Amino acid sequence: MKKSRLFGFLTAGLAAAALFVGGVKTASADTTLTVGASANPHAIILKHVQKQLKKEGVNLKVKVYDDYILPNKALANGDIDANYFQHTPFLDNWNKKNHGTLISAGNVHLEPIAVYSKKYKSLKDLPKGAKIYVSSNTADYGRILKIFKDAGLITLKKGTKLASANFDDIKTNKKHLKFVHTFEAKLMPKLYESNEAAATVINANYAVQAGLNPSKDSIARESDSSDYANLIAIRKDEKNNKAIKKLVKALQSKSTQKWIKKHFKGAVLPAK
Incomplete structure (x- = not known):
């Protein structure tokens, strides 16, 4: 009777130990990762790669910010x-x-920043004194200035570095364009x-949310640059x-990068 009872205790103990070890394995393998985006x-x-990560023991949770x-x-x-919404200069x-x-x-x-207009079909069509709405996100000013510089509408002061440039760095402004930069990016x-300004500069993520495609709907778009890749x-x-x-x-996998290009139809591009 004693041997039988002792054997029962040992069996139960081993079973409990096995469950405990199994629990530890499950807990350590299934890591929860919360990413703001x-x-x-x-x-x-991020949601596109959730299933893949789940197979690799990562429970990816996405917290959305506006x-x-x-x-x-x-x-x-x-x-x-972690978070996923910005580029290196930002x-x-x-x-x-x-x-x-x-x-x-x-x-x-990459999210190409672009210029949109309901009144004009190109930057060269903008009239003198035209008002351009720009967000208050200073990290994007160099990108915006380059668009207008490449279009031949402005020149920049000698020694200006685009990464830290602002609208005070404009040397010549052929059409006397007025850049109004007091708005939050999400409002663009x-x-x-509202059609108040002659043109409006919009970040690609907010443009896409509003149903705009930088490749098709804009009157000007920045050239692709890894300096502004979202990270x-x-x-x-x-x-x-x-x-x-x-x-x-x-x-960064080839399959995800290929999916990005196909899914967003050029509005969002794989990082180079």
Whole structure:
């Protein structure tokens, strides 16, 4: 009787140990990764790789933000594990202004910033003194200035660096264009629809959300540049995080990059 009871206890103990070990394995393999992102195209691209990451033991959760302010704050505070909405100049500018130490874990895609107009078909058609609506996102000013410079409408002061340029760096303004840059980036599609200005500059993510395609609907678009590729941002102490590395690998894979190009029909481009 004693032997039978002892055997029962041992069997139960071994079974419990097996469940415990199994639980540890499951918990360690199924890592939850929360990534903050703009709704479109960032969140859509992240959801595209969710199933793939699940197979690799990463439970990817996407938290959507509708501005360019909160995602970096949330990341720095540890509320999320990474974010996906910005390019390198924007990240560098944020770190400088906020004494931040956020870094890039890798580039994913390009969002060509473009100029839209309901009144004119090209930049050269803009009349003298035309009002141009631009967002208050200073990190994009160099990109915008280059569009107008390439169109021959403005020249820049000698020594101007596009990465840190602003509208005070304009040397000559042939048509005396008036750049109004006091609006939040997310408001630009509504301002375009209001038809108040001769032209409106809109970031691709907000343009796509509003049903606009930079390749087809704009009157001018920046040339593709890896300097403005959208990236996965992380805290410096997470650079060796295996789950984040799996995320970046999935996003940079040939299959995902091919899907990005096909799904967004040129409005969003794979990073080079």
